Amino acid sequence: MEIPYTVKPRPDTGLYNAKLGIWLFLASEVMLFGALFSSYVLLRVGAEPGTWSMGLMDLYVGAGNTMVLIASSMFVVLAWAELKQGNLAGYKKWKWATIACAVLFLCVKWGYEWPSKFKHYDVWLNNATVLHEKFEKGYHEVASHGDVEKHVEDIYTERFFKEPSEASHAAFDDAWENGTLALSGHINAYEEARIDVRITGWKADAGVSEDEADKALAKQGAKDAAELRQNGGSLSEKTDYDSAKRAEYALGQAGFTVALSVVGYERVEAHPWVWRTKRVTEDIGGKPRVKSIVFGLDHSHHHEITLAAGDIKRLSSYEPKHSTFFGIYYTITGLHAAHVFGGILIMLYNMLPIGLGLWHRDREQFTNRIETFGLFWHFVDLVWIFLFPILYIL
């Protein structure tokens, strides 16, 4: 079936069909992003003082990425102009440049900006006195020649207000007195429980044969499975939490009763991706899974402080659940980045033989296809033009 009006304009609309289609699509996109933008404004204006972390955005990275996107927008329209002049080689040159820019944009966003936030933590403590102590310790080099509270206030003001004002001072005083301030920085290490796993019994009536039960035991590393099953005993010593829990579950399925006991703690260099409050508060037989975390405060020249698990009220990296700010930040930049990603796929299609085939069949239609893609790409650029000041400046 031939699709009508792919090259010639339709008399009543004055446009070739694809172009009207893409404008209608862009209109729906305006509504989608418009809803998110207006949500952003609503949340921004309604935020309590001291909760909007706009100072955490790296303006240099944002401006750099804006330039990259502007360049790609420029290249995509030049690629179309080359096609208009019948120059396929020129089209390919500019199109590859566009793809390179788009990939660079995503590398910066998904490879640097987001991950560096995921590795960054805020920790809220239960107690204002302990909080002040931790700040004193963390900023001991400041304490020797200046006022720690002032130092913390400077960091706080830059993050939530950018410029000091009466409002920022009042909000800080309140947070400092009540201990609702968060310690911000990196988890360098933590002390995690080492666990002994003991088999205390086996139920023959659980519906598992002796052979199967022994196999399950052997799978968990038991040397003499039959002996262990009959008399009980130690299965493994000083194992880590995950293996212990896995063994407990698997052996429970095979009819065993398993006892886990914490025998000590070991310092583990932190893996930045896996941290959650839950892990700090989990306990094994009344003892915490994590005894303490070793924390490097921002702006403290890597001087470490140790936070006991019992003092921690909440712990969160800069992920969507951290706060409203990060929630809407990831939603909007994520949706925008998804558009960039989709654009890359379409561009690649139009560069591969399967897409280029149309050029050899009908040059004008191919040129129009590239023009409509260009319209989409400019729209993506347009969204970023508004996102840049909103996210990075305001």
Added chain:
Amino acid sequence: MSDSHDSPTIPDLIKKFHFVGGVLVLGTIITFVIDIMFALPLALSAVIGLLIALVKASFVVAIFMHYKWDKKLIWITWTMVLTFLFFAGMMGLIMWAYGDAPNLARNEMHPIWVVLAALLGVALPASFTVFTVKMLSQPAPVEAAAPKAKRAAKKKG
């Protein structure tokens, strides 16, 4: 583009594209410099930032997206008018929420936010709508496309 009378030739267009690219880069640099060099109040930097964004966006739509030459095509224009009306509605809802008496009475709520919300909610969509309606009211918007279409139909026959 092929469906407009008065569109410039491709080499002219490429010159225009380079010019717009320059405007976009300049706009970004200005936004950046203002933010790092001057300690402006939040409200003022919001107005400046959004105004620069608006200028950049207008150039992208007008030149890169060929709207300057496609604007006589009434279907695009009405689509966009309706979209911006929707956007105005969204912003209007926010103003409504922040015009609430309890919010205005909040101590920490600076009146400038209400002004800003008003600016975003009314001025931005209104300016788009005014410009678009102005473009719509230019002479013979439909006729411009129709004769061409007739020619196209003739050729086809």
